[in-house]
Amino acid sequence: MKTQILRILRNSPDYVSGQELCEELGVSRTAVWKSMNKLKEEGYEIEAVQNRGYHLISCPDVVTGSEVGSRLSTSWAGRKILHYKETDSTNNQAKREAEAAEHGTLIIADIQSAGKGRRGRSWSSPAGTGIFMSLILKPVLRPAYASMLTLVAALSTARAIEETAGLEAKIKWPNDLVVNKKKVTGILTELSAEMEQIHYIVIGIGINVNTENMPDDIASTATSLRIESGRQLSRAALIACFLNYFEKDYESFLSSCDLSSLMEEYNKRLINRGSMVRVLDPEEEYEGKALGINEKGGLMVQRGDQLEIITSGEVSVRGVYGYV
Amino acid sequence: MKTQILRILRNSPDYVSGQELCEELGVSRTAVWKSMNKLKEEGYEIEAVQNRGYHLISCPDVVTGSEVGSRLSTSWAGRKILHYKETDSTNNQAKREAEAAEHGTLIIADIQSAGKGRRGRSWSSPAGTGIFMSLILKPVLRPAYASMLTLVAALSTARAIEETAGLEAKIKWPNDLVVNKKKVTGILTELSAEMEQIHYIVIGIGINVNTENMPDDIASTATSLRIESGRQLSRAALIACFLNYFEKDYESFLSSCDLSSLMEEYNKRLINRGSMVRVLDPEEEYEGKALGINEKGGLMVQRGDQLEIITSGEVSVRGVYGYV
Numbered sequence: 001m002k003t004q005i006l007r008i009l010r011n012s013p014d015y016v017s018g019q020e021l022c023e024e025l026g027v028s029r030t031a032v033w034k035s036m037n038k039l040k041e042e043g044y045e046i047e048a049v050q051n052r053g054y055h056l057i058s059c060p061d062v063v064t065g066s067e068v069g070s071r072l073s074t075s076w077a078g079r080k081i082l083h084y085k086e087t088d089s090t091n092n093q094a095k096r097e098a099e100a101a102e103h104g105t106l107i108i109a110d111i112q113s114a115g116k117g118r119r120g121r122s123w124s125s126p127a128g129t130g131i132f133m134s135l136i137l138k139p140v141l142r143p144a145y146a147s148m149l150t151l152v153a154a155l156s157t158a159r160a161i162e163e164t165a166g167l168e169a170k171i172k173w174p175n176d177l178v179v180n181k182k183k184v185t186g187i188l189t190e191l192s193a194e195m196e197q198i199h200y201i202v203i204g205i206g207i208n209v210n211t212e213n214m215p216d217d218i219a220s221t222a223t224s225l226r227i228e229s230g231r232q233l234s235r236a237a238l239i240a241c242f243l244n245y246f247e248k249d250y251e252s253f254l255s256s257c258d259l260s261s262l263m264e265e266y267n268k269r270l271i272n273r274g275s276m277v278r279v280l281d282p283e284e285e286y287e288g289k290a291l292g293i294n295e296k297g298g299l300m301v302q303r304g305d306q307l308e309i310i311t312s313g314e315v316s317v318r319g320v321y322g323y324v
Numbered sequence: 325m326k327t328q329i330l331r332i333l334r335n336s337p338d339y340v341s342g343q344e345l346c347e348e349l350g351v352s353r354t355a356v357w358k359s360m361n362k363l364k365e366e367g368y369e370i371e372a373v374q375n376r377g378y379h380l381i382s383c384p385d386v387v388t389g390s391e392v393g394s395r396l397s398t399s400w401a402g403r404k405i406l407h408y409k410e411t412d413s414t415n416n417q418a419k420r421e422a423e424a425a426e427h428g429t430l431i432i433a434d435i436q437s438a439g440k441g442r443r444g445r446s447w448s449s450p451a452g453t454g455i456f457m458s459l460i461l462k463p464v465l466r467p468a469y470a471s472m473l474t475l476v477a478a479l480s481t482a483r484a485i486e487e488t489a490g491l492e493a494k495i496k497w498p499n500d501l502v503v504n505k506k507k508v509t510g511i512l513t514e515l516s517a518e519m520e521q522i523h524y525i526v527i528g529i530g531i532n533v534n535t536e537n538m539p540d541d542i543a544s545t546a547t548s549l550r551i552e553s554g555r556q557l558s559r560a561a562l563i564a565c566f567l568n569y570f571e572k573d574y575e576s577f578l579s580s581c582d583l584s585s586l587m588e589e590y591n592k593r594l595i596n597r598g599s600m601v602r603v604l605d606p607e608e609e610y611e612g613k614a615l616g617i618n619e620k621g622g623l624m625v626q627r628g629d630q631l632e633i634i635t636s637g638e639v640s641v642r643g644v645y646g647y648v
Binding site for chain 2: 143144146147150174188189190191192193194195199
């Protein structure tokens with residue numbers, strides 16, 4: 001109900017009368033009044049003027065189900081949101097919920113006590129300024145296709161950052177996002193499967209949003225959207241924007257079971273595209289020119305006369321000059 | 325301690341004195357005596373003759389950690405065994421234990437209340453006559469390699485059935501085992517992974533061992549080792565034999581990260597090898613001659629002039645004549 005009230009207030013330039021709300025929601029005046037009070041308690045500034053109705057003046061920067069949900073235009077992505085004040089990591093939480101959860105369920109936490117990066121690395125998760133979320137997907141797909149979904153999520157997140165923060169978000173293959181050559185987003189995808197069929201996929205996304213100062217030890221390689229844009233952002237708006245894009249991008253992906261319809265948008269944002277990169281293959285290091293991803297998500301690198309396709313994230317790719 | 329006592333008694337053609345046991349195990353006479361009593365309670369027939377010592381006369385058909393463990397010659401496979409009188413399914417139990425478990429831990433249950441076959445199908449799990457077990461593996465491998473491990477497990481299980489039951493076990497690609505054209509074993513492999521690294525693999529194996537009569541609805545397509553061999557088998561001996569083979573086969577697999585060193589043994593047992601099969605590809609059905617697996621575990625089928633490689637278990641392969 002709070003979600004629906006917020007959606008109506010947000011979409012109305014003018015005051016909305018209590019009567020209108022009651023009719024649209026099919027509930028009593030008392031029920032509307034109770035929900036309004038709850039919203040005010042959560043930090044929403046809602047003006048109530050007699051004979052005119054309600055008007056939403058400002059929203060707190062919260063990442064609750066109703067705040068995110070009231071901004072969605074999706075049919076399944078994020079239609080069910082589980083919001084936690086604190087959890088160990090949203091991916092772990094998502095894995096615990098996954099068997100029983102519907103496709104598209106989103107787990108959000110204000111604080112992660114044990115945020116995870118790829119390959120067991122930790123992820124700094126300060127309270128209230130970042131986005132820590134995990135999306136549960138249940139596609140009818142073979143496990144081999146799952147790695148492409150990480151690239152889909154990277155693209156959708158980049159689009160959402162561009163739209164919400166007005167920043168140019170670049171993709172560091174396969175799935176880190178970079179603004180002004182510093183990392184703002186990490187994605188950790190986990191998979192539970194039989195040999196032939198995925199049970200579920202959990203896509204965990206961490207975004208540095210409103211952090212004012214990055215910790216010293218990572219300040220040279222990581223940044224936040226606030227630092228780069230100079231303004232405070234609504235985390236809920238960014239999450240909703242991501243979900244709106246992701247639902248479309250995911251369906252483009254599913255229609256061909258590859259990235260053919262998304263690779264142009266992905267490659268537009270690919271950092272180092274057309275430049276020399278160093279490929280840190282454990283078997284052999286070499287330099288080559290990054291050409292872009294192919295439809296399977298592999299990175300194509302021109303190495304002399306030879307075209308190399310890098311398929312594994314075990315292989316690190318760096319620009320020849322500088323961090324990224 | 326029970327495991328060690330059983331191992332010593334089993335490997336001694338003659339009586340073993342209490343003194344010898346105390347020395348070998350580094351414990352007191354009383355401790356040995358207590359363990360002997362526990363074993364007798366579990367159904368072991370142990371003769372104790374004054375001045376000569378202990379002698380193992382017979383073992384119950386149990387699948388406890390000590391009964392299986394006392395027969396192992398492995399260094400890691402099954403070195404930790406968790407035995408349950410009843411669980412929903414050993415794969416589910418293994419997944420619950422997996423994060424904390426060591427590589428090679430084996431889950432065994434006497435009864436499964438919700439035994440699982442592939443793609444959510446159920447698996448009949450009558451008490452006390454079958455083997456229901458799941459092996460937890462933690463290889464440093466990319467998820468794409470995991471499907472080959474199912475074929476490794478199929479081969480090791482076939483070898484163990486041959487050795488223990490003296491029957492010819494055939495493999496129905498990719499991982500069912502068949503004796504006299506009827507199914508005796510199903511394997512269900514499940515996977516938890518990041519995009520680039522496996523967290524754990526659970527290989528669930530169900531074997532119809534001492535069932536005297538198969539249920540009517542499956543009697544024409546499924547059988548048990550007892551029905552086919554005409555004799556009662558020790559389930560623990562079969563499990564231990566499987567683990568002994570599996571540890572070697574797994575290490576052969578890991579040395580090349582493919583099936584090149586195992587495919588000859590696999591193909592020797594492949595049912596329909598050299599015969600016409602019908603390939604039930606959802607996109608197109610066709611017939612061809614099954615040639616064997618390649619080093620990645622794909623089934624090679626000669627279709628006219630063309631060589632098809634079938635990589636997915638979503639594709640069913642059947643003999644042109646008969647059930648398998």
